[in-house]
Amino acid sequence: MSKKINMPLTKDKVKDLKAGDNVLITGTIYTARDAAHKRLVELAEAGKKLPFNIEDQVIYYAGPAPSKEGQPIGSVGPTTSYRMDPYAPILLEKGLRGMIGKGKRDEKVIETIKKVGAVYFAAIGGAAALMAKCVKSAEVIAYEDLGAEAIRKLYVEDLPVIVVIDKDGNNYYEVGQSEYLKTLR
Amino acid sequence: MREIHVSKIVETTKKLCIDANYYLTDDMRERLEEAKEKENFSTAKNILNIIIENADIAKDEQRPMCQDTGMAVVFIEMGQDVHVVGGSLEEAIHEGVRQGYTQGYLRKSVVNDPIERINTQDNTPAVIYYNIVEGNDFSITVAPKGFGSENMSQLKMLKPADGIEGVKEFVLKAVKEAGPNPCPPIVVGIGIGGTFDKAAFLAKKALLRSTNERNKNSFYEGLEKELLGEINELGIGPQGFGGKTTALSVNIETYATHIAGLPVAVNINCHATRHVKAHI
Numbered sequence: 527m528s529k530k531i532n533m534p535l536t537k538d539k540v541k542d543l544k545a546g547d548n549v550l551i552t553g554t555i556y557t558a559r560d561a562a563h564k565r566l567v568e569l570a571e572a573g574k575k576l577p578f579n580i581e582d583q584v585i586y587y588a589g590p591a592p593s594k595e596g597q598p599i600g601s602v603g604p605t606t607s608y609r610m611d612p613y614a615p616i617l618l619e620k621g622l623r624g625m626i627g628k629g630k631r632d633e634k635v636i637e638t639i640k641k642v643g644a645v646y647f648a649a650i651g652g653a654a655a656l657m658a659k660c661v662k663s664a665e666v667i668a669y670e671d672l673g674a675e676a677i678r679k680l681y682v683e684d685l686p687v688i689v690v691i692d693k694d695g696n697n698y699y700e701v702g703q704s705e706y707l708k709t710l711r
Numbered sequence: 712m713r714e715i716h717v718s719k720i721v722e723t724t725k726k727l728c729i730d731a732n733y734y735l736t737d738d739m740r741e742r743l744e745e746a747k748e749k750e751n752f753s754t755a756k757n758i759l760n761i762i763i764e765n766a767d768i769a770k771d772e773q774r775p776m777c778q779d780t781g782m783a784v785v786f787i788e789m790g791q792d793v794h795v796v797g798g799s800l801e802e803a804i805h806e807g808v809r810q811g812y813t814q815g816y817l818r819k820s821v822v823n824d825p826i827e828r829i830n831t832q833d834n835t836p837a838v839i840y841y842n843i844v845e846g847n848d849f850s851i852t853v854a855p856k857g858f859g860s861e862n863m864s865q866l867k868m869l870k871p872a873d874g875i876e877g878v879k880e881f882v883l884k885a886v887k888e889a890g891p892n893p894c895p896p897i898v899v900g901i902g903i904g905g906t907f908d909k910a911a912f913l914a915k916k917a918l919l920r921s922t923n924e925r926n927k928n929s930f931y932e933g934l935e936k937e938l939l940g941e942i943n944e945l946g947i948g949p950q951g952f953g954g955k956t957t958a959l960s961v962n963i964e965t966y967a968t969h970i971a972g973l974p975v976a977v978n979i980n981c982h983a984t985r986h987v988k989a990h991i
Contacts, residue, residue, distance in 0.1 A: 561828070591778045591818040600816055601769070601778045606859045606892050628859070628950070629892035650950055651859060651894035652983045653761050654778040655769040673830050674778075674818050686761075688952070699891055699951050706752050706953030707946045 528686070534582035535623040537643050543689045545696035549647065550684040555584045555626070557678040559605050562669050563613040570616050577668035577677060580622045584647075587627035589674035590664070591654070599664040599680070603654030604628040607646070611635050618642050626687055630699060640695045647687035648698075660685040712794045713847040715991055717803035720795070720851070723989050724807020727853035728783055729815035731985040732775040735766040738922045739898075739984055742959040746896060746949075755954025759896075762949070762982055777894075777983045780817035781855030783808045783837040784915065790846040801839065804851075809833040820858070840912070852919055854986040860893035860979045866911055869973040878903060878975050879938060885977040886942050886958070891951020894981035896959045898922065899942065902976040905966035913964040914978035919986045922960035935961045949982075959984075 531539060533553025543549065556578060558566065569576055587607055591600030607627030614625060615638040623644050628651040631639075639646060649657060660682050668677040690698045740763070747759040769776040785804050789795075795803075812819055812834035821835065822828040865885040869877045882901060889897075902913025925932040939961045948954025959982070968974065 589778060589818065589820075591775050591780060592816045594774070594816050597774075600818070601775045603778050605779070606862065608892065628894065630890055648891075648950065650758060650761055650765075652777045652981055653765040655772065655774050655776055656761065656765040658774070659768070673832065674820065675830075702754060702952035703946050703948065704953075706755070706948055706955075709752060710946075 584624035601654035728811025758949035779857035863889035910974035914976035917962035
């Protein structure tokens, strides 16, 4: 069954998460994707303050569709994570505790996840209408000029995600597929 | 000479952009339902359930199935006896895309230039292909293409000596390397033959075909089925977490080629494979 997590995601909470766990996240998370990451990392490398405190926070790799009147947000599913690989280690070193996306990560990201004790979650790619229903409020807090790529502060309730890479570096893309292949024998 | 006013083209293109993003096609739903029945690996079954539920929510609430509402790829098939009046055909298509993406609350995902990268704010320009045929029919197909799957596509100029085995090996390699990234279960569009550009075009065109239809040539029909079987034995599964459903369909299109070449293009599409066609 699913584990429930309330934000912020402390190092202690990360200890209970294992690759393959179904998790429901409640609380404040932030969206950021390609262009926003480029800016965040430029600030971090220049030793400047980021637009939000990323300590024990989770970044959702997502750029939502526009919202209709009365909706907090449009459809919002994960984007493919590997494009954020060049930036993720720097943010993890600054205290970022979790990332939500989809797809594989590179070795450097996995090593940094293990080093700092973080976690990589996958949301179900393409299930964006369903996930929008978990978002109770959304507000652009930085880089409004980037449109869909702006950084948004979201309040989510029971956002369904799966632990792909846990703090020990176990990778559910490998474990899941080999578990399935074992059922064939 | 049959006349078609550009306003009709704007209106139709707009509606197709919205419909393609809100409504999963019937054949894709059938493939997903079939796959769900066949899966006995619980993670895979759950994910397929969620994908189907998501399509229902999108339809009921009139919102896009996926936030990546794509770059609009538009195929025009125009009879040579048709005369477009009232303005530019090309501008009418872009205007239809502009209105569809703005009024349909679809995401604007297009940047002006691959290096400068400034968002055009209205999802234009579209990628447009024209095909002039006999007669006086006029049809528009809109196929919004998300880039999670587009980025996982590959093209290779094989040697004629590589033959059919080389083609199969390359397709399987592309799907394997893509792994969880293109949101499996996927639809695999394959273009074989022609030139470098023609193979890529054929692969894209293959994705427009309903998954209920197989290649009319029995050899390629067999190859479609064989490749689908082999892809689903890779075990990647829905979202890459394991299972027998990695692909829902393999669609192949071919063309004559040069004595020295065997171009193969693999265009991958996600479980929200979108394309709608209308005749004017």
